[in-house]
Amino acid sequence: MDRWPHVVIIGGGFGGLNAARALARAPVRITLLDRRNHHLFQPLLYQVATAALNPSDIAYPIRSALAHQRNARVLLAEARSIDVATRTVTLDGGELQYDYLILATGATHSYFGKDQWAKLAPGLKSVEDAIEIRRRIFIAYEAAERESDPRAQEEYLTFAVVGGGPTGVELAGAMGEIGLQTLAKDFRSIDPTRVRVVLFEGADRVLRSYPEKISVAAKRALEKRHVEVRVNTLVTGVDDRGVTVKSPSGESRLGTRTVVWAAGVQASPLGASLGAPRDRSGRILVEADCSIPDHPEVFVIGDLAKVEIDGVEVPGVAQGAIQEGKHVAKIIAREARGDRGKRPAFRYHDKGNMAVLGRADAVLATKHVAKAGFIAWLAWAFVHIAYLISYRSRLLVMIQWAWSFTTFKRGARLITGEVGALPPVTTISASGEAKLPAAALPLELTEPEREAPRASSS
């Protein structure tokens, strides 16, 4: 071959981006394509959804990440299908031919066939998802402030999270803290510390991938943050006023205006066009080297791949994708230099898992250690800062965490997009008396007779 082989990488997540970078010194030409212009540090996405961080703190232009890697180019494009026979990727416009293909388009949550729930209960995969969830959370408090019916108010102050994995647990903990800490003093008609978050999990404990004692610690930590943990519970219905759930004790209903979905795994549909064997959730069953059967030039990595080593599955976490990306890059680099020896099998180095339950509170589990509390949180903060892709993000995120930590505030409490319909405002007459229902106390706070104590307390 008198030209360098062309490596097409689809997806600029942890797997794809790390594969591209690991090929920096290899004699290959790389085209990395993604339908987004940014790499997303997904482990911190829940912090955007809960207003602790800005989107751009955890998103970095893929183009910048590879700007100085001269054998790589980046395309903003969506891959529509792959023809492994002709080695062609069809895009939203045009097509690409490859010598090697690395497919790393990931997975999303699954509504288990009830896709109509997606609008009612958004999941958390993209920046747009996070902004939408943030919008819904903060709009709910605004709506509660306007609502005069106490029962309807309660619905607004009740939040449901479906799925007790790391994302669900982290979201639920942060959502509890928003009411208890962030907004505690900001409202006049409602008491945000009356917040109630209900976390539904189908299995018998949250954080199933962790040791059992961690699940117990997590449950306790969540309950301190007004999160009710309901295990062995399946969501059977979602509508705009609440969710219906089924547990061993029967069917019941929770009235809520805000449902967030963090359950299930559904692989990127692009995998189907490979014609390789897939599991029920659509993940590709790859060979030991992460290639697909009969096509050693096609690799699948990250959440889209089901990689089993000695019967143990590599978990769908950033570390797995990163290590797989580096592994296939090494194989391609070797072969591009002319070495056609037997490919090494992928080996996963489990660096452990972490999840945050709230301010200064996390859980951590490695093969040897299982910890909950402040120490685990420190470890978590350290690791996540270290992995953030750019120096700038590291610094900004650290400052925002320090600020949130000391002030209990959240800096990114921005409602953007449509506000939508809110409850009618209780009519407030100029005299301040007539039409106020009992529940609305705003003007009571400021009556002249209370002036004296207020002045002395300030």
Add this chain to the structure above:
Amino acid sequence: MDRWPHVVIIGGGFGGLNAARALARAPVRITLLDRRNHHLFQPLLYQVATAALNPSDIAYPIRSALAHQRNARVLLAEARSIDVATRTVTLDGGELQYDYLILATGATHSYFGKDQWAKLAPGLKSVEDAIEIRRRIFIAYEAAERESDPRAQEEYLTFAVVGGGPTGVELAGAMGEIGLQTLAKDFRSIDPTRVRVVLFEGADRVLRSYPEKISVAAKRALEKRHVEVRVNTLVTGVDDRGVTVKSPSGESRLGTRTVVWAAGVQASPLGASLGAPRDRSGRILVEADCSIPDHPEVFVIGDLAKVEIDGVEVPGVAQGAIQEGKHVAKIIAREARGDRGKRPAFRYHDKGNMAVLGRADAVLATKHVAKAGFIAWLAWAFVHIAYLISYRSRLLVMIQWAWSFTTFKRGARLITGEVGALPPVTTISASGEAKLPAAALPLELTEPEREAPRASSS
């Protein structure tokens, strides 16, 4: 009156928020309503549109700003109309009755009756506007990278800004720098430093509110940033491939895919329901104390008000709104304490104007001084940092500026929302030869024969 008077403030911008704060110790009950949950530091909005800052760096929850002011409550609500006879504000749901009303809903840009241009040429008033403009700017470069026709590429790399006031000038300067500096090395098929920004101004110079020598300096500074300044030029047509303009030398056309609107003033439509006299752009002609004729209990401040002092108009800038807000607060506080003496007339203290032309380059004009260049930029940075509402924002903005200043990068280069249709990708065959048109050079960069010089330069 045995209850404190109820002051309704509509609008949480500079005018409304400063009025509310200035009433903190007055014996009044305040309801501040806004259809957004955040106060926006509008002078820096162009930096969000050009990816230098995050939305939440310049947006702060109104609720937080007034959380500790116990005589104030904040409502997320949209005012639909005002009935001055019954002293009632009708909201999107419910109504409010007031003893005093402060109307501070501002103004937006005007398409001079061509509202169909709004979609093609967005203006810059809200966070959503800024994100949309940011999206369009960065998508244009991505599309140019995919485009193989050189003429079409040029259209993508050409940006039009309509309106040569401070916003238009600041946007144009930053848009030039994005190509020249931020993106200079990020692409493979295009040369972003070929960027061309065209700034259209109907009058005979940009920055008309500044001394003429400043306009000259600004023009020169813009031209250094690849901005062509076309004065005496009116936009007569906008479509999705360009703009048509009319100048003394006749009608001409500019092919561009990105048009940003920064012209005209159109007052908030809510002002109409007051029944007070208005000027052509809809602004309310207020009395010397900022109240409206026959209704001393109704004040209009900020961009919605036309305030004339000795025949000189108070400019539509943040300082004007802030000072008017404090002025009417003082009047209301005095009267709430029982003083019914003659109201003082509003007096404007002109603290001068500033506009940024680019990195370390700004213009500044006060009654006594007119400066351009680095000193003006330092003054600008100092003043804007000082005015940012929260300590956290100040720190984060400073860091991001320092980072951008030293690295020429922009931290918030995030494309969110729909990407939309992009040009087809040039087919790239695995051998790297066949179907590449002359214009597309990406793969040339990485041919084996060029490896040696590349290695030595790194």
